[in-house]
Amino acid sequence: MPRSKKQAFTVGWLYPDLMNIYGDRGNILTLLKRAEWRGFEAKLIELGRGTTQQMEEVDVFFFGGGQDREQALVYADLLEFKQPPLEQAVRNGAGVLAVCGGYQLLGHYYQTADGELFPGIAMIDVKTEAGKRRFIGDVVVDANIDTLNPKTLVGFENHSGRTFLGPKARPLGKTRLGSGNNGSDGMEGCLQGTVLGTYMHGSLLPKNPHLADYLIRSALIRRGVDELSPLDDSVELAAHERILQRAQHAQSR
Amino acid sequence: MLDRSGARSRALGVKDKKPIRKKSIRKTAAVLAGKATGALSRASGRGGGTTLPGDVARAIDPRVLSKLASDLTQGSVVITGTNGKTTTARLVTWLLEGAGYRVVSNRAGANLIFGATAAALNKAGPDGRLRADWGVFEIDEASLPKAVAEIQPKATLVLNLFRDQLDRYGELESIAKKIESALSALPDSSTAILNADDPRVAEIGLGLPKPPLWFGLDDIRVAMHDLPHAADARTCPKCGASLHFDAVYVGHDGVYECPNHDFARPTPNITATNIKLDGFERFSADIAKTHIEIPLGGLYNTYNVLAAFAAGRTLGLKPKYMAERLRNVEAAFGRQERMEFRGRHLNLVLSKNPAGFNETLRTAVDLAKGTNFLIGLNDRKADGTDVSWIWDVDFEQLKAKAKVVVPAGSRAHDMAVRLKYAGVPAEPPQAEPGRALDSLIKATNEGDTAHLLCTYTAMLDLRAELVRRGWAKPYWET
Structure with a gap:
């Protein structure tokens, strides 16, 4: 049956003005463009402080990293305004991509070096402790998602937090290069239902178009979309491949 | 008036006649060792000797800069x-x-x-x-x-x-x-x-x-x-x-x-x-x-x-x-440099972070009406090894205005992805500086101007290539 109106795909960007330090806009652009190129009506809702407008319309939320000062402002707003509608949206099948600071805030808590506890919103079964050394550099992961092709994810990490997963969360993948969640168990990121947490930026999605499509498709299943039409990803995958080659080179040295 | 101020400054150099005190022996040794290092570094052609001599002198006398400044x-x-x-x-x-x-x-x-x-x-x-x-x-x-x-x-x-x-x-x-x-x-x-x-x-x-x-x-x-x-x-x-x-x-x-x-x-x-x-x-x-x-x-x-x-x-x-x-000042090395090659005008501009890049793009597109570009992105230590910042630069400014854009530098492939998502058609990415220049020159007509916007070491690489082809002087001579 021909549709008179294009089907919508909506991205909700949590705190675009405060949580945007690692080129997070790349993730937003990738989600929007890839939906647009397939004929969806791609829409962006910016969810700044104090607003909860249209959160129920969102298909994929993005929650990035911020600087300490900004993260403290976000924390207060998250508890006061965003937590209930965000939980409701996820229960209804919306997806979440949380990177770095956003990843930590969705977990049980963040414990500082002095032992002080900052509770998160416990949407995912992870906890984070401050570490001494900062993990900085390229990351290559063998992903834990069956449908992904290629199987690898590439990104860049820059964090001192050590994140540990509880039984309800499973790792996004196994690190081939880089420190990942905590630098000790060889795992990176987490998957729990439709929530994906990771330390990888770079931006993450532009060089991992297959992961972008995974997020789009997972969120649109509830709207009756089970297949996404293929796109020409040669430019994106060439950049992906360059990082894989560098990783191989780094390991062989 | 100008000469007098110079003369006045020189006249203040009376301290020269003071006897060498013991504590300055260490400084003198540090200075001489540092200077020797600089001469060697330049003679071996490894660079301008811009930091290593400082390293050597400070190892001998950690207070050498403070003493020299005084x-x-x-x-x-x-x-x-x-x-x-x-x-x-x-x-x-x-x-x-x-x-x-x-x-x-x-x-x-x-x-x-x-x-x-x-x-x-x-x-x-x-x-x-x-x-x-x-x-x-x-x-x-x-x-x-x-x-x-x-x-x-x-x-x-x-x-x-x-x-x-x-x-x-x-x-x-x-x-x-x-x-x-x-x-x-x-x-x-x-x-x-x-x-x-x-x-x-x-x-x-x-x-x-x-x-x-x-x-x-x-x-x-x-x-x-x-x-x-x-x-x-x-x-x-x-x-x-x-x-x-x-x-x-x-x-x-x-x-x-x-x-x-x-x-x-x-x-x-x-x-x-x-x-x-x-x-x-x-x-x-x-x-x-x-x-x-x-x-x-x-x-x-x-x-x-x-x-x-x-x-x-x-x-x-x-x-x-x-x-x-x-009225007569020249741009600092590589910050903005113009050169000619086979009748084409090349405008080399350092663009190293989102705020800087947005401004050089704005100037090139809106004010200079530029149409041909090379965007050079490297990820060495001096550039920043994390290139995610390119997603904060408004490359969308090039949309519908640029005719030729060559993604270049060690992360040319990342730049190509960035341009694709900005809706800017680009040439194939060229990580090798010589090839990037060739691609730009080929697509630029005689008499036209091309803008080369580059991160720090991407600029050094391009400049070294230009020097090799005899287009510009090495930087320690400028």
């Missing part, structure tokens, strides 16, 4: 900030040299403490004494506390604080704290010259024990109305509310206030008004009631010139003299 007959100026350090240092040096002073400065962008030390060594005599009147040092933001403590400058300029190379420096906030501690430790005789239009710099200045000299732009016609995506210091330091901007000039620099009236842009003591921009070629403006015309382009350079002018005034230079002298 040899200066007039004193020093230190310049820091994310963008514009090299150009501003070049401008201040140009102004002082024209007034007959002997100036020592770290020109090649070697802006860590070793680079400053190496520059001072370079102008020291065989007795280990620095023979100069003024020191003009551009200093990396993170090195500022150490540099200021050692150099004890008469004036310290803070140009701006943008997000830059998070992998290397930590976040904006920790940089701001370092600058604050450096400026708080300045003696009363020293002047801090700060950009009032930058909210993070203003926050630092408002907390200082001695009020700074504020500079800022004052011309709404050259302003943007919305903050670009790269803006990053936009909340009130007191109440956390998002700042309201009446004008945005460059990045997050503009005219701002907190909606709860807790914080606002300090009123500048010196302003640039009546600003007229003409591509990369030149601009004119009125600064402190003096009309300035200068062969540098872009609004970001208006800030650099204003800062240099404020410094010159603090050091006692006459506005009329400065206006005259600035």
Whole structure:
């Protein structure tokens, strides 16, 4: 049956003005463009402080990293305004991509070096402790998602937090290069239902178009979309491949 | 008048006749060892010897920079900030040299403490004494506390604080704290010259024990109305509310206030008004009631010139003299450089972070009506190993205006992806500098101009390739 109106795909960007330090806009652009190129009506809702407008319309939320000062402002707003509608949206099948600071805030808590506890919103079964050394550099992961092709994810990490997963969360993948969640168990990121947490930026999605499509498709299943039409990803995958080659080179040295 | 000031400075060199005291033997040894290292480094063709000599001299005498700085007959100026350090240092040096002073400065962008030390060594005599009147040092933001403590400058300029190379420096906030501690430790005789239009710099200045000299732009016609995506210091330091901007000039620099009236842009003591921009070629403006015309382009350079002018005034230079002298300045190495090849005009512009890139793009596209581009992205230490910042640059500005765009540099493939998502058709990515240049030249007609916007080492690579082909001089000769 021909549709008179294009089907919508909506991205909700949590705190675009405060949580945007690692080129997070790349993730937003990738989600929007890839939906647009397939004929969806791609829409962006910016969810700044104090607003909860249209959160129920969102298909994929993005929650990035911020600087300490900004993260403290976000924390207060998250508890006061965003937590209930965000939980409701996820229960209804919306997806979440949380990177770095956003990843930590969705977990049980963040414990500082002095032992002080900052509770998160416990949407995912992870906890984070401050570490001494900062993990900085390229990351290559063998992903834990069956449908992904290629199987690898590439990104860049820059964090001192050590994140540990509880039984309800499973790792996004196994690190081939880089420190990942905590630098000790060889795992990176987490998957729990439709929530994906990771330390990888770079931006993450532009060089991992297959992961972008995974997020789009997972969120649109509830709207009756089970297949996404293929796109020409040669430019994106060439950049992906360059990082894989560098990783191989780094390991062989 | 000019000669007399030079003569006066030289006349102050009476300290030369003092007997060599024991504590200066170590300094002399450090200076000689450093100088020898520099000579070797240049002779072996490995580079300009811009930092290694400093390294060697400091190993022998850790206080060598401090001792050399105290040899200066007039004193020093230190310049820091994310963008514009090299150009501003070049401008201040140009102004002082024209007034007959002997100036020592770290020109090649070697802006860590070793680079400053190496520059001072370079102008020291065989007795280990620095023979100069003024020191003009551009200093990396993170090195500022150490540099200021050692150099004890008469004036310290803070140009701006943008997000830059998070992998290397930590976040904006920790940089701001370092600058604050450096400026708080300045003696009363020293002047801090700060950009009032930058909210993070203003926050630092408002907390200082001695009020700074504020500079800022004052011309709404050259302003943007919305903050670009790269803006990053936009909340009130007191109440956390998002700042309201009446004008945005460059990045997050503009005219701002907190909606709860807790914080606002300090009123500048010196302003640039009546600003007229003409591509990369030149601009004119009125600064402190003096009309300035200068062969540098872009609004970001208006800030650099204003800062240099404020410094010159603090050091006692006459506005009329400065206006005259600035007419003939040249761009700092690689910041903006023009060259010709087979009848094509190449315009090489350093573009190293979101705020800087947005401005060079704006100047190239809107003011210079550029159509042919090479975008060079490297990820070495000096560029920042994390390239995620390219997603904060508004490459969308090129859309429908650029005819040819060549993604280049070691991360050319990332740039190609960025351009694709900006809706800008691009040539195939070329990681190798020679191939990137060939691709650009092939697509550019004779008589046309191509703009080469590059990160720091991508620029060095391209320049080395240009040198190899005989298009430009090696940088330590310029």
